[in-house]
Amino acid sequence: MAETSIEWTQRPGTKGVTWNPSTGCDKISAGCGLPRFPGDDTGGCYAMAMAKRLKAMGQAKYQNDGDPRTSGPGFGVTMHTDVLPQPLKWRDPRTVFVNSMSDLGHARISREFVAQVWAVMAATPQHVYQILSKRPERMARILNDECRCGSGHAPGVHFRSAMDWASTPHSPTYVPGMQPGLYHRITWPLPNVWVGTSIELDKHVDRADALRATPAAVRFISAEPLLGPLPSLDLTGIDQIIIGGESGPGSRPMDLGWVRELISMARDADTAVFVKQLGLRWAGSGKGGDWTAWPEDLRIREYPADRVAVAS
Ligand code: SF4
Ligand SMILES: [Zn+2]
Known part of the structure:
Protein backbone atom coordinates (compact mmCIF):
# COMPACT_ATOMS: atom_id res chain seq x y z
CA MET A 1 0.00 0.00 0.00
CA ASP A 26 -9.09 -3.63 -19.60
CA LYS A 27 -9.06 -0.48 -21.69
CA ILE A 28 -12.50 0.82 -22.43
CA SER A 29 -12.16 4.28 -24.02
CA ALA A 30 -9.78 6.99 -25.21
CA GLY A 31 -9.20 8.29 -21.66
CA CYS A 32 -7.40 5.03 -20.89
CA GLY A 33 -4.22 6.40 -22.45
CA LEU A 34 -2.39 7.48 -25.53
CA PRO A 35 -3.16 5.78 -28.84
CA ARG A 36 -0.51 3.25 -29.82
CA PHE A 37 -1.07 3.68 -33.55
CA PRO A 38 -3.07 6.10 -35.76
CA GLY A 39 -6.78 5.51 -35.34
CA ASP A 40 -6.37 3.51 -32.12
CA ASP A 41 -9.17 4.58 -29.79
CA THR A 42 -7.47 3.37 -26.67
CA GLY A 43 -3.94 3.26 -25.32
CA GLY A 44 -2.40 2.13 -22.11
CA CYS A 45 -3.10 3.82 -18.79
CA TYR A 46 -0.61 4.69 -16.08
CA ALA A 47 -1.76 1.73 -13.97
CA MET A 48 -1.16 -0.68 -16.84
CA ALA A 49 2.40 0.54 -17.30
CA MET A 50 2.97 0.37 -13.54
CA ALA A 51 1.60 -3.21 -13.38
CA LYS A 52 4.10 -4.28 -16.02
CA ARG A 53 6.93 -2.90 -13.91
CA LEU A 54 5.59 -4.45 -10.70
CA LYS A 55 5.28 -7.83 -12.40
CA ALA A 56 8.90 -7.59 -13.56
CA MET A 57 9.90 -6.77 -9.97
CA GLY A 58 8.22 -10.00 -8.87
CA GLN A 59 5.36 -8.42 -6.87
CA ALA A 60 2.88 -11.16 -6.00
CA LYS A 61 -0.22 -9.02 -6.68
CA TYR A 62 0.85 -8.41 -10.27
CA GLN A 63 1.58 -11.84 -11.73
CA ASN A 64 -1.73 -12.34 -13.52
CA ASP A 65 -1.52 -11.21 -17.16
CA GLY A 66 -4.41 -9.56 -18.95
CA ASP A 67 -5.56 -9.92 -22.56
CA PRO A 68 -2.78 -8.31 -24.65
CA ARG A 69 -5.35 -6.59 -26.88
CA THR A 70 -6.92 -4.61 -24.06
CA SER A 71 -4.72 -5.12 -21.02
CA GLY A 72 -1.13 -6.18 -20.39
CA PRO A 73 1.42 -8.05 -18.30
CA GLY A 74 0.50 -8.17 -14.61
CA PHE A 75 -2.75 -6.31 -15.35
CA GLY A 76 -5.23 -9.18 -15.47
CA SER A 198 -14.34 9.68 -15.66
CA ILE A 199 -15.62 11.51 -18.71
CA GLU A 200 -13.04 12.49 -21.30
CA LEU A 201 -15.17 13.03 -24.41
CA ASP A 202 -18.71 14.19 -25.06
CA LYS A 203 -19.74 10.76 -26.34
CA HIS A 204 -19.35 9.42 -22.79
CA VAL A 205 -21.58 11.93 -20.97
CA ASP A 206 -24.12 9.18 -20.30
CA ARG A 207 -21.71 7.98 -17.62
CA ALA A 208 -22.96 10.99 -15.61
CA ASP A 209 -26.53 9.61 -15.83
CA ALA A 210 -25.35 6.27 -14.43
CA LEU A 211 -23.53 8.12 -11.66
CA ARG A 212 -26.70 10.02 -10.79
CA ALA A 213 -28.48 6.67 -10.48
CA THR A 214 -25.83 5.42 -8.05
CA PRO A 215 -26.57 5.75 -4.34
CA ALA A 216 -23.71 7.93 -3.11
CA ALA A 217 -23.24 10.68 -0.52
CA VAL A 218 -20.92 12.57 -2.86
CA ARG A 219 -20.79 12.23 -6.64
CA PHE A 220 -17.87 13.53 -8.65
CA ILE A 221 -16.79 13.60 -12.27
CA SER A 222 -13.18 13.36 -13.31
CA ALA A 223 -12.77 15.13 -16.64
CA GLU A 224 -9.20 13.96 -16.91
CA PRO A 225 -7.59 13.58 -19.32
CA LEU A 226 -9.99 16.02 -20.93
CA LEU A 227 -9.73 15.24 -24.65
CA GLY A 228 -12.51 17.40 -26.05
CA PRO A 229 -15.30 19.79 -25.08
CA LEU A 230 -18.20 18.35 -23.06
CA PRO A 231 -21.14 20.51 -24.20
CA SER A 232 -23.72 17.78 -23.51
CA LEU A 233 -22.64 17.14 -19.93
CA ASP A 234 -25.42 17.51 -17.36
CA LEU A 235 -23.96 18.39 -13.98
CA THR A 236 -27.26 18.22 -12.11
CA GLY A 237 -26.70 16.39 -8.82
CA ILE A 238 -22.93 16.25 -9.33
CA ASP A 239 -21.04 17.58 -6.31
CA GLN A 240 -17.61 18.09 -7.83
CA ILE A 241 -15.90 18.13 -11.21
CA ILE A 242 -12.16 17.59 -11.43
CA ILE A 243 -10.56 18.87 -14.62
CA GLY A 244 -7.15 17.96 -15.93
CA GLY A 245 -5.18 17.64 -19.13
CA GLU A 246 -3.09 14.70 -20.16
CA SER A 247 0.49 14.59 -18.99
CA GLY A 248 3.51 12.63 -20.15
CA PRO A 249 5.35 12.36 -23.46
CA GLY A 250 3.15 12.75 -26.53
CA SER A 251 0.17 13.90 -24.47
CA ARG A 252 -2.88 15.18 -26.29
CA PRO A 253 -3.41 18.91 -25.66
CA MET A 254 -6.32 20.32 -23.71
CA ASP A 255 -7.98 23.48 -24.98
CA LEU A 256 -8.49 25.99 -22.19
CA GLY A 257 -11.81 26.95 -23.80
CA TRP A 258 -13.12 23.47 -22.87
CA VAL A 259 -12.03 24.07 -19.28
CA ARG A 260 -13.67 27.49 -19.10
CA GLU A 261 -16.91 26.11 -20.53
CA LEU A 262 -16.96 23.37 -17.87
CA ILE A 263 -16.30 25.90 -15.10
CA SER A 264 -19.20 27.99 -16.29
CA MET A 265 -21.49 24.92 -16.46
CA ALA A 266 -20.37 23.96 -12.96
CA ARG A 267 -21.19 27.43 -11.64
CA ASP A 268 -24.72 27.12 -13.05
CA ALA A 269 -25.18 23.67 -11.49
CA ASP A 270 -23.59 24.62 -8.14
CA THR A 271 -20.92 21.98 -8.64
CA ALA A 272 -17.52 22.44 -6.97
CA VAL A 273 -14.59 22.77 -9.38
CA PHE A 274 -11.11 21.38 -8.92
CA VAL A 275 -8.70 22.24 -11.73
CA LYS A 276 -5.96 19.69 -11.20
CA GLN A 277 -3.55 20.50 -13.97
CA LEU A 278 -3.56 21.98 -17.44
CA GLY A 279 -1.53 19.36 -19.26
CA LEU A 280 1.97 19.35 -20.59
CA ARG A 281 1.68 22.36 -22.86
CA TRP A 282 0.60 24.72 -20.12
CA ALA A 283 3.26 23.81 -17.66
CA GLY A 284 5.54 26.44 -16.28
CA SER A 285 7.41 23.54 -14.72
CA GLY A 286 7.14 21.04 -17.56
CA LYS A 287 4.92 18.80 -15.43
CA GLY A 288 1.65 20.55 -15.97
CA GLY A 289 1.01 21.27 -12.34
CA ASP A 290 2.65 24.64 -11.79
CA TRP A 291 -0.25 26.65 -10.47
CA THR A 292 1.46 30.04 -10.71
CA ALA A 293 1.99 29.67 -14.48
CA TRP A 294 -1.75 29.26 -15.09
CA PRO A 295 -4.25 31.89 -16.21
CA GLU A 296 -5.67 33.35 -13.03
CA ASP A 297 -9.31 32.44 -13.74
CA LEU A 298 -8.41 28.74 -13.84
CA ARG A 299 -6.80 28.58 -10.40
CA ILE A 300 -9.77 26.95 -8.73
CA ARG A 301 -9.59 24.12 -6.23
CA GLU A 302 -12.85 23.52 -4.41
CA TYR A 303 -14.16 20.49 -2.55
CA PRO A 304 -17.78 19.34 -2.47
CA ALA A 305 -20.01 20.55 0.34
CA ASP A 306 -17.56 22.86 2.00
CA ARG A 307 -16.44 24.48 -1.29
CA VAL A 308 -13.15 25.41 0.33
CA ALA A 309 -10.58 26.94 -1.98
CA VAL A 310 -7.32 25.45 -0.73
CA ALA A 311 -4.93 27.51 -2.79
CA SER A 312 -4.99 30.94 -4.29
S1 SF4 B 1 -7.75 1.31 -14.96
FE1 SF4 B 1 -6.74 2.02 -16.85
S2 SF4 B 1 -7.55 0.65 -18.42
FE2 SF4 B 1 -8.94 0.49 -16.67
S3 SF4 B 1 -10.57 1.98 -17.06
FE3 SF4 B 1 -9.02 2.98 -15.79
S4 SF4 B 1 -7.69 4.05 -17.25
FE4 SF4 B 1 -8.85 2.49 -18.40
ZN1 LIG C 1 -35.79 -9.80 -2.21
Missing part, protein backbone atom coordinates in the same frame (compact mmCIF):
# COMPACT_ATOMS: atom_id res chain seq x y z
CA ALA A 2 1.75 3.10 -1.21
CA GLU A 3 1.04 6.68 -0.32
CA THR A 4 -0.58 8.37 -3.24
CA SER A 5 0.47 11.58 -4.86
CA ILE A 6 -2.90 11.98 -6.57
CA GLU A 7 -3.42 15.42 -5.10
CA TRP A 8 -7.19 15.65 -5.24
CA THR A 9 -7.53 12.45 -3.23
CA GLN A 10 -6.24 14.17 -0.16
CA ARG A 11 -8.63 16.42 1.68
CA PRO A 12 -6.86 19.03 3.76
CA GLY A 13 -5.88 17.69 7.18
CA THR A 14 -5.99 13.98 6.37
CA LYS A 15 -3.45 11.52 5.10
CA GLY A 16 -4.08 10.33 1.53
CA VAL A 17 -3.51 6.66 0.75
CA THR A 18 -4.46 4.15 -1.91
CA TRP A 19 -6.19 0.83 -1.24
CA ASN A 20 -6.18 -1.72 -4.05
CA PRO A 21 -8.39 -4.67 -3.11
CA SER A 22 -8.50 -5.53 -6.81
CA THR A 23 -5.88 -4.99 -9.48
CA GLY A 24 -5.97 -5.10 -13.25
CA CYS A 25 -8.34 -3.83 -15.89
CA VAL A 77 -8.27 -8.47 -13.27
CA THR A 78 -7.60 -10.05 -9.88
CA MET A 79 -9.51 -9.84 -6.59
CA HIS A 80 -7.26 -9.81 -3.53
CA THR A 81 -9.33 -10.90 -0.54
CA ASP A 82 -6.26 -10.64 1.72
CA VAL A 83 -6.14 -6.88 1.04
CA LEU A 84 -9.78 -6.29 2.06
CA PRO A 85 -9.14 -5.93 5.84
CA GLN A 86 -6.38 -3.28 5.50
CA PRO A 87 -8.50 -0.18 6.31
CA LEU A 88 -9.86 -1.87 9.46
CA LYS A 89 -6.38 -1.52 10.92
CA TRP A 90 -5.95 2.20 10.18
CA ARG A 91 -6.98 4.07 13.33
CA ASP A 92 -6.19 7.61 12.14
CA PRO A 93 -8.69 9.08 9.65
CA ARG A 94 -7.48 8.80 6.07
CA THR A 95 -8.63 9.79 2.62
CA VAL A 96 -8.54 6.54 0.72
CA PHE A 97 -8.43 6.35 -3.06
CA VAL A 98 -9.90 2.94 -3.86
CA ASN A 99 -8.38 0.94 -6.71
CA SER A 100 -5.80 3.23 -8.27
CA MET A 101 -4.68 0.04 -10.09
CA SER A 102 -8.07 -1.23 -11.25
CA ASP A 103 -11.70 -0.35 -11.95
CA LEU A 104 -14.14 -1.68 -9.37
CA GLY A 105 -16.92 -1.58 -11.97
CA HIS A 106 -15.14 -4.10 -14.22
CA ALA A 107 -17.36 -7.02 -15.25
CA ARG A 108 -14.91 -9.59 -13.87
CA ILE A 109 -15.10 -8.21 -10.33
CA SER A 110 -17.88 -10.11 -8.62
CA ARG A 111 -20.87 -8.53 -6.98
CA GLU A 112 -19.91 -10.30 -3.74
CA PHE A 113 -16.46 -8.73 -3.86
CA VAL A 114 -17.93 -5.25 -4.43
CA ALA A 115 -20.18 -5.91 -1.40
CA GLN A 116 -17.12 -6.86 0.66
CA VAL A 117 -15.42 -3.59 -0.32
CA TRP A 118 -18.56 -1.63 0.59
CA ALA A 119 -18.83 -3.50 3.90
CA VAL A 120 -15.27 -2.57 4.88
CA MET A 121 -16.02 1.06 4.02
CA ALA A 122 -19.20 0.94 6.12
CA ALA A 123 -17.24 -0.48 9.05
CA THR A 124 -14.64 2.30 8.93
CA PRO A 125 -16.52 5.61 9.01
CA GLN A 126 -13.37 7.39 10.18
CA HIS A 127 -12.04 7.24 6.61
CA VAL A 128 -13.32 9.01 3.49
CA TYR A 129 -13.24 6.77 0.41
CA GLN A 130 -13.11 7.89 -3.20
CA ILE A 131 -14.01 5.42 -5.95
CA LEU A 132 -13.58 6.31 -9.58
CA SER A 133 -14.89 4.08 -12.38
CA LYS A 134 -15.25 4.25 -16.12
CA ARG A 135 -18.04 1.68 -15.76
CA PRO A 136 -20.61 3.49 -13.62
CA GLU A 137 -23.54 1.62 -15.21
CA ARG A 138 -22.37 -1.62 -13.61
CA MET A 139 -21.70 0.06 -10.27
CA ALA A 140 -25.24 1.49 -10.30
CA ARG A 141 -26.71 -1.90 -11.22
CA ILE A 142 -24.88 -3.70 -8.42
CA LEU A 143 -25.69 -1.14 -5.73
CA ASN A 144 -29.36 -0.92 -6.75
CA ASP A 145 -29.83 -4.63 -7.39
CA GLU A 146 -33.41 -5.64 -7.90
CA CYS A 147 -35.19 -8.07 -5.60
CA ARG A 148 -34.48 -11.61 -6.70
CA CYS A 149 -36.25 -13.49 -3.93
CA GLY A 150 -39.84 -12.62 -4.87
CA SER A 151 -40.51 -10.68 -1.65
CA GLY A 152 -40.64 -7.30 -3.33
CA HIS A 153 -37.61 -5.84 -1.53
CA ALA A 154 -36.58 -2.31 -2.45
CA PRO A 155 -33.60 -1.93 -4.79
CA GLY A 156 -30.32 -2.33 -2.91
CA VAL A 157 -31.65 -4.44 -0.04
CA HIS A 158 -29.95 -7.55 -1.39
CA PHE A 159 -26.69 -5.66 -1.85
CA ARG A 160 -26.78 -4.52 1.78
CA SER A 161 -27.49 -8.06 2.81
CA ALA A 162 -24.41 -9.17 0.82
CA MET A 163 -22.50 -6.50 2.77
CA ASP A 164 -23.82 -8.03 5.96
CA TRP A 165 -22.48 -11.46 4.97
CA ALA A 166 -19.04 -9.86 4.82
CA SER A 167 -19.40 -9.16 8.54
CA THR A 168 -20.75 -12.61 9.42
CA PRO A 169 -18.12 -15.05 10.72
CA HIS A 170 -18.17 -18.42 8.93
CA SER A 171 -19.78 -16.92 5.84
CA PRO A 172 -17.71 -17.61 2.70
CA THR A 173 -17.38 -13.85 2.16
CA TYR A 174 -16.47 -12.94 5.75
CA VAL A 175 -13.73 -10.29 5.94
CA PRO A 176 -11.50 -11.07 8.95
CA GLY A 177 -11.68 -8.39 11.63
CA MET A 178 -15.25 -7.27 10.82
CA GLN A 179 -17.70 -6.96 13.71
CA PRO A 180 -20.92 -8.98 13.14
CA GLY A 181 -24.31 -7.34 12.59
CA LEU A 182 -23.26 -4.74 10.06
CA TYR A 183 -26.69 -4.57 8.38
CA HIS A 184 -28.25 -2.61 11.22
CA ARG A 185 -25.37 -0.17 11.43
CA ILE A 186 -25.47 0.85 7.77
CA THR A 187 -26.45 4.42 6.91
CA TRP A 188 -27.43 4.42 3.23
CA PRO A 189 -25.85 5.72 1.12
CA LEU A 190 -22.62 5.43 3.07
CA PRO A 191 -21.81 8.97 4.23
CA ASN A 192 -18.05 8.45 3.90
CA VAL A 193 -17.98 7.22 0.31
CA TRP A 194 -17.58 9.41 -2.77
CA VAL A 195 -18.37 7.75 -6.06
CA GLY A 196 -17.12 9.19 -9.33
CA THR A 197 -16.82 8.55 -13.02
Whole structure:
Protein backbone atom coordinates (compact mmCIF):
# COMPACT_ATOMS: atom_id res chain seq x y z
CA MET A 1 0.00 0.00 0.00
CA ALA A 2 1.75 3.10 -1.21
CA GLU A 3 1.04 6.68 -0.32
CA THR A 4 -0.58 8.37 -3.24
CA SER A 5 0.47 11.58 -4.86
CA ILE A 6 -2.90 11.98 -6.57
CA GLU A 7 -3.42 15.42 -5.10
CA TRP A 8 -7.19 15.65 -5.24
CA THR A 9 -7.53 12.45 -3.23
CA GLN A 10 -6.24 14.17 -0.16
CA ARG A 11 -8.63 16.42 1.68
CA PRO A 12 -6.86 19.03 3.76
CA GLY A 13 -5.88 17.69 7.18
CA THR A 14 -5.99 13.98 6.37
CA LYS A 15 -3.45 11.52 5.10
CA GLY A 16 -4.08 10.33 1.53
CA VAL A 17 -3.51 6.66 0.75
CA THR A 18 -4.46 4.15 -1.91
CA TRP A 19 -6.19 0.83 -1.24
CA ASN A 20 -6.18 -1.72 -4.05
CA PRO A 21 -8.39 -4.67 -3.11
CA SER A 22 -8.50 -5.53 -6.81
CA THR A 23 -5.88 -4.99 -9.48
CA GLY A 24 -5.97 -5.10 -13.25
CA CYS A 25 -8.34 -3.83 -15.89
CA ASP A 26 -9.09 -3.63 -19.60
CA LYS A 27 -9.06 -0.48 -21.69
CA ILE A 28 -12.50 0.82 -22.43
CA SER A 29 -12.16 4.28 -24.02
CA ALA A 30 -9.78 6.99 -25.21
CA GLY A 31 -9.20 8.29 -21.66
CA CYS A 32 -7.40 5.03 -20.89
CA GLY A 33 -4.22 6.40 -22.45
CA LEU A 34 -2.39 7.48 -25.53
CA PRO A 35 -3.16 5.78 -28.84
CA ARG A 36 -0.51 3.25 -29.82
CA PHE A 37 -1.07 3.68 -33.55
CA PRO A 38 -3.07 6.10 -35.76
CA GLY A 39 -6.78 5.51 -35.34
CA ASP A 40 -6.37 3.51 -32.12
CA ASP A 41 -9.17 4.58 -29.79
CA THR A 42 -7.47 3.37 -26.67
CA GLY A 43 -3.94 3.26 -25.32
CA GLY A 44 -2.40 2.13 -22.11
CA CYS A 45 -3.10 3.82 -18.79
CA TYR A 46 -0.61 4.69 -16.08
CA ALA A 47 -1.76 1.73 -13.97
CA MET A 48 -1.16 -0.68 -16.84
CA ALA A 49 2.40 0.54 -17.30
CA MET A 50 2.97 0.37 -13.54
CA ALA A 51 1.60 -3.21 -13.38
CA LYS A 52 4.10 -4.28 -16.02
CA ARG A 53 6.93 -2.90 -13.91
CA LEU A 54 5.59 -4.45 -10.70
CA LYS A 55 5.28 -7.83 -12.40
CA ALA A 56 8.90 -7.59 -13.56
CA MET A 57 9.90 -6.77 -9.97
CA GLY A 58 8.22 -10.00 -8.87
CA GLN A 59 5.36 -8.42 -6.87
CA ALA A 60 2.88 -11.16 -6.00
CA LYS A 61 -0.22 -9.02 -6.68
CA TYR A 62 0.85 -8.41 -10.27
CA GLN A 63 1.58 -11.84 -11.73
CA ASN A 64 -1.73 -12.34 -13.52
CA ASP A 65 -1.52 -11.21 -17.16
CA GLY A 66 -4.41 -9.56 -18.95
CA ASP A 67 -5.56 -9.92 -22.56
CA PRO A 68 -2.78 -8.31 -24.65
CA ARG A 69 -5.35 -6.59 -26.88
CA THR A 70 -6.92 -4.61 -24.06
CA SER A 71 -4.72 -5.12 -21.02
CA GLY A 72 -1.13 -6.18 -20.39
CA PRO A 73 1.42 -8.05 -18.30
CA GLY A 74 0.50 -8.17 -14.61
CA PHE A 75 -2.75 -6.31 -15.35
CA GLY A 76 -5.23 -9.18 -15.47
CA VAL A 77 -8.27 -8.47 -13.27
CA THR A 78 -7.60 -10.05 -9.88
CA MET A 79 -9.51 -9.84 -6.59
CA HIS A 80 -7.26 -9.81 -3.53
CA THR A 81 -9.33 -10.90 -0.54
CA ASP A 82 -6.26 -10.64 1.72
CA VAL A 83 -6.14 -6.88 1.04
CA LEU A 84 -9.78 -6.29 2.06
CA PRO A 85 -9.14 -5.93 5.84
CA GLN A 86 -6.38 -3.28 5.50
CA PRO A 87 -8.50 -0.18 6.31
CA LEU A 88 -9.86 -1.87 9.46
CA LYS A 89 -6.38 -1.52 10.92
CA TRP A 90 -5.95 2.20 10.18
CA ARG A 91 -6.98 4.07 13.33
CA ASP A 92 -6.19 7.61 12.14
CA PRO A 93 -8.69 9.08 9.65
CA ARG A 94 -7.48 8.80 6.07
CA THR A 95 -8.63 9.79 2.62
CA VAL A 96 -8.54 6.54 0.72
CA PHE A 97 -8.43 6.35 -3.06
CA VAL A 98 -9.90 2.94 -3.86
CA ASN A 99 -8.38 0.94 -6.71
CA SER A 100 -5.80 3.23 -8.27
CA MET A 101 -4.68 0.04 -10.09
CA SER A 102 -8.07 -1.23 -11.25
CA ASP A 103 -11.70 -0.35 -11.95
CA LEU A 104 -14.14 -1.68 -9.37
CA GLY A 105 -16.92 -1.58 -11.97
CA HIS A 106 -15.14 -4.10 -14.22
CA ALA A 107 -17.36 -7.02 -15.25
CA ARG A 108 -14.91 -9.59 -13.87
CA ILE A 109 -15.10 -8.21 -10.33
CA SER A 110 -17.88 -10.11 -8.62
CA ARG A 111 -20.87 -8.53 -6.98
CA GLU A 112 -19.91 -10.30 -3.74
CA PHE A 113 -16.46 -8.73 -3.86
CA VAL A 114 -17.93 -5.25 -4.43
CA ALA A 115 -20.18 -5.91 -1.40
CA GLN A 116 -17.12 -6.86 0.66
CA VAL A 117 -15.42 -3.59 -0.32
CA TRP A 118 -18.56 -1.63 0.59
CA ALA A 119 -18.83 -3.50 3.90
CA VAL A 120 -15.27 -2.57 4.88
CA MET A 121 -16.02 1.06 4.02
CA ALA A 122 -19.20 0.94 6.12
CA ALA A 123 -17.24 -0.48 9.05
CA THR A 124 -14.64 2.30 8.93
CA PRO A 125 -16.52 5.61 9.01
CA GLN A 126 -13.37 7.39 10.18
CA HIS A 127 -12.04 7.24 6.61
CA VAL A 128 -13.32 9.01 3.49
CA TYR A 129 -13.24 6.77 0.41
CA GLN A 130 -13.11 7.89 -3.20
CA ILE A 131 -14.01 5.42 -5.95
CA LEU A 132 -13.58 6.31 -9.58
CA SER A 133 -14.89 4.08 -12.38
CA LYS A 134 -15.25 4.25 -16.12
CA ARG A 135 -18.04 1.68 -15.76
CA PRO A 136 -20.61 3.49 -13.62
CA GLU A 137 -23.54 1.62 -15.21
CA ARG A 138 -22.37 -1.62 -13.61
CA MET A 139 -21.70 0.06 -10.27
CA ALA A 140 -25.24 1.49 -10.30
CA ARG A 141 -26.71 -1.90 -11.22
CA ILE A 142 -24.88 -3.70 -8.42
CA LEU A 143 -25.69 -1.14 -5.73
CA ASN A 144 -29.36 -0.92 -6.75
CA ASP A 145 -29.83 -4.63 -7.39
CA GLU A 146 -33.41 -5.64 -7.90
CA CYS A 147 -35.19 -8.07 -5.60
CA ARG A 148 -34.48 -11.61 -6.70
CA CYS A 149 -36.25 -13.49 -3.93
CA GLY A 150 -39.84 -12.62 -4.87
CA SER A 151 -40.51 -10.68 -1.65
CA GLY A 152 -40.64 -7.30 -3.33
CA HIS A 153 -37.61 -5.84 -1.53
CA ALA A 154 -36.58 -2.31 -2.45
CA PRO A 155 -33.60 -1.93 -4.79
CA GLY A 156 -30.32 -2.33 -2.91
CA VAL A 157 -31.65 -4.44 -0.04
CA HIS A 158 -29.95 -7.55 -1.39
CA PHE A 159 -26.69 -5.66 -1.85
CA ARG A 160 -26.78 -4.52 1.78
CA SER A 161 -27.49 -8.06 2.81
CA ALA A 162 -24.41 -9.17 0.82
CA MET A 163 -22.50 -6.50 2.77
CA ASP A 164 -23.82 -8.03 5.96
CA TRP A 165 -22.48 -11.46 4.97
CA ALA A 166 -19.04 -9.86 4.82
CA SER A 167 -19.40 -9.16 8.54
CA THR A 168 -20.75 -12.61 9.42
CA PRO A 169 -18.12 -15.05 10.72
CA HIS A 170 -18.17 -18.42 8.93
CA SER A 171 -19.78 -16.92 5.84
CA PRO A 172 -17.71 -17.61 2.70
CA THR A 173 -17.38 -13.85 2.16
CA TYR A 174 -16.47 -12.94 5.75
CA VAL A 175 -13.73 -10.29 5.94
CA PRO A 176 -11.50 -11.07 8.95
CA GLY A 177 -11.68 -8.39 11.63
CA MET A 178 -15.25 -7.27 10.82
CA GLN A 179 -17.70 -6.96 13.71
CA PRO A 180 -20.92 -8.98 13.14
CA GLY A 181 -24.31 -7.34 12.59
CA LEU A 182 -23.26 -4.74 10.06
CA TYR A 183 -26.69 -4.57 8.38
CA HIS A 184 -28.25 -2.61 11.22
CA ARG A 185 -25.37 -0.17 11.43
CA ILE A 186 -25.47 0.85 7.77
CA THR A 187 -26.45 4.42 6.91
CA TRP A 188 -27.43 4.42 3.23
CA PRO A 189 -25.85 5.72 1.12
CA LEU A 190 -22.62 5.43 3.07
CA PRO A 191 -21.81 8.97 4.23
CA ASN A 192 -18.05 8.45 3.90
CA VAL A 193 -17.98 7.22 0.31
CA TRP A 194 -17.58 9.41 -2.77
CA VAL A 195 -18.37 7.75 -6.06
CA GLY A 196 -17.12 9.19 -9.33
CA THR A 197 -16.82 8.55 -13.02
CA SER A 198 -14.34 9.68 -15.66
CA ILE A 199 -15.62 11.51 -18.71
CA GLU A 200 -13.04 12.49 -21.30
CA LEU A 201 -15.17 13.03 -24.41
CA ASP A 202 -18.71 14.19 -25.06
CA LYS A 203 -19.74 10.76 -26.34
CA HIS A 204 -19.35 9.42 -22.79
CA VAL A 205 -21.58 11.93 -20.97
CA ASP A 206 -24.12 9.18 -20.30
CA ARG A 207 -21.71 7.98 -17.62
CA ALA A 208 -22.96 10.99 -15.61
CA ASP A 209 -26.53 9.61 -15.83
CA ALA A 210 -25.35 6.27 -14.43
CA LEU A 211 -23.53 8.12 -11.66
CA ARG A 212 -26.70 10.02 -10.79
CA ALA A 213 -28.48 6.67 -10.48
CA THR A 214 -25.83 5.42 -8.05
CA PRO A 215 -26.57 5.75 -4.34
CA ALA A 216 -23.71 7.93 -3.11
CA ALA A 217 -23.24 10.68 -0.52
CA VAL A 218 -20.92 12.57 -2.86
CA ARG A 219 -20.79 12.23 -6.64
CA PHE A 220 -17.87 13.53 -8.65
CA ILE A 221 -16.79 13.60 -12.27
CA SER A 222 -13.18 13.36 -13.31
CA ALA A 223 -12.77 15.13 -16.64
CA GLU A 224 -9.20 13.96 -16.91
CA PRO A 225 -7.59 13.58 -19.32
CA LEU A 226 -9.99 16.02 -20.93
CA LEU A 227 -9.73 15.24 -24.65
CA GLY A 228 -12.51 17.40 -26.05
CA PRO A 229 -15.30 19.79 -25.08
CA LEU A 230 -18.20 18.35 -23.06
CA PRO A 231 -21.14 20.51 -24.20
CA SER A 232 -23.72 17.78 -23.51
CA LEU A 233 -22.64 17.14 -19.93
CA ASP A 234 -25.42 17.51 -17.36
CA LEU A 235 -23.96 18.39 -13.98
CA THR A 236 -27.26 18.22 -12.11
CA GLY A 237 -26.70 16.39 -8.82
CA ILE A 238 -22.93 16.25 -9.33
CA ASP A 239 -21.04 17.58 -6.31
CA GLN A 240 -17.61 18.09 -7.83
CA ILE A 241 -15.90 18.13 -11.21
CA ILE A 242 -12.16 17.59 -11.43
CA ILE A 243 -10.56 18.87 -14.62
CA GLY A 244 -7.15 17.96 -15.93
CA GLY A 245 -5.18 17.64 -19.13
CA GLU A 246 -3.09 14.70 -20.16
CA SER A 247 0.49 14.59 -18.99
CA GLY A 248 3.51 12.63 -20.15
CA PRO A 249 5.35 12.36 -23.46
CA GLY A 250 3.15 12.75 -26.53
CA SER A 251 0.17 13.90 -24.47
CA ARG A 252 -2.88 15.18 -26.29
CA PRO A 253 -3.41 18.91 -25.66
CA MET A 254 -6.32 20.32 -23.71
CA ASP A 255 -7.98 23.48 -24.98
CA LEU A 256 -8.49 25.99 -22.19
CA GLY A 257 -11.81 26.95 -23.80
CA TRP A 258 -13.12 23.47 -22.87
CA VAL A 259 -12.03 24.07 -19.28
CA ARG A 260 -13.67 27.49 -19.10
CA GLU A 261 -16.91 26.11 -20.53
CA LEU A 262 -16.96 23.37 -17.87
CA ILE A 263 -16.30 25.90 -15.10
CA SER A 264 -19.20 27.99 -16.29
CA MET A 265 -21.49 24.92 -16.46
CA ALA A 266 -20.37 23.96 -12.96
CA ARG A 267 -21.19 27.43 -11.64
CA ASP A 268 -24.72 27.12 -13.05
CA ALA A 269 -25.18 23.67 -11.49
CA ASP A 270 -23.59 24.62 -8.14
CA THR A 271 -20.92 21.98 -8.64
CA ALA A 272 -17.52 22.44 -6.97
CA VAL A 273 -14.59 22.77 -9.38
CA PHE A 274 -11.11 21.38 -8.92
CA VAL A 275 -8.70 22.24 -11.73
CA LYS A 276 -5.96 19.69 -11.20
CA GLN A 277 -3.55 20.50 -13.97
CA LEU A 278 -3.56 21.98 -17.44
CA GLY A 279 -1.53 19.36 -19.26
CA LEU A 280 1.97 19.35 -20.59
CA ARG A 281 1.68 22.36 -22.86
CA TRP A 282 0.60 24.72 -20.12
CA ALA A 283 3.26 23.81 -17.66
CA GLY A 284 5.54 26.44 -16.28
CA SER A 285 7.41 23.54 -14.72
CA GLY A 286 7.14 21.04 -17.56
CA LYS A 287 4.92 18.80 -15.43
CA GLY A 288 1.65 20.55 -15.97
CA GLY A 289 1.01 21.27 -12.34
CA ASP A 290 2.65 24.64 -11.79
CA TRP A 291 -0.25 26.65 -10.47
CA THR A 292 1.46 30.04 -10.71
CA ALA A 293 1.99 29.67 -14.48
CA TRP A 294 -1.75 29.26 -15.09
CA PRO A 295 -4.25 31.89 -16.21
CA GLU A 296 -5.67 33.35 -13.03
CA ASP A 297 -9.31 32.44 -13.74
CA LEU A 298 -8.41 28.74 -13.84
CA ARG A 299 -6.80 28.58 -10.40
CA ILE A 300 -9.77 26.95 -8.73
CA ARG A 301 -9.59 24.12 -6.23
CA GLU A 302 -12.85 23.52 -4.41
CA TYR A 303 -14.16 20.49 -2.55
CA PRO A 304 -17.78 19.34 -2.47
CA ALA A 305 -20.01 20.55 0.34
CA ASP A 306 -17.56 22.86 2.00
CA ARG A 307 -16.44 24.48 -1.29
CA VAL A 308 -13.15 25.41 0.33
CA ALA A 309 -10.58 26.94 -1.98
CA VAL A 310 -7.32 25.45 -0.73
CA ALA A 311 -4.93 27.51 -2.79
CA SER A 312 -4.99 30.94 -4.29
S1 SF4 B 1 -7.75 1.31 -14.96
FE1 SF4 B 1 -9.02 2.98 -15.79
S2 SF4 B 1 -7.69 4.05 -17.25
FE2 SF4 B 1 -6.74 2.02 -16.85
S3 SF4 B 1 -7.55 0.65 -18.42
FE3 SF4 B 1 -8.94 0.49 -16.67
S4 SF4 B 1 -10.57 1.98 -17.06
FE4 SF4 B 1 -8.85 2.49 -18.40
ZN1 LIG C 1 -35.79 -9.80 -2.21
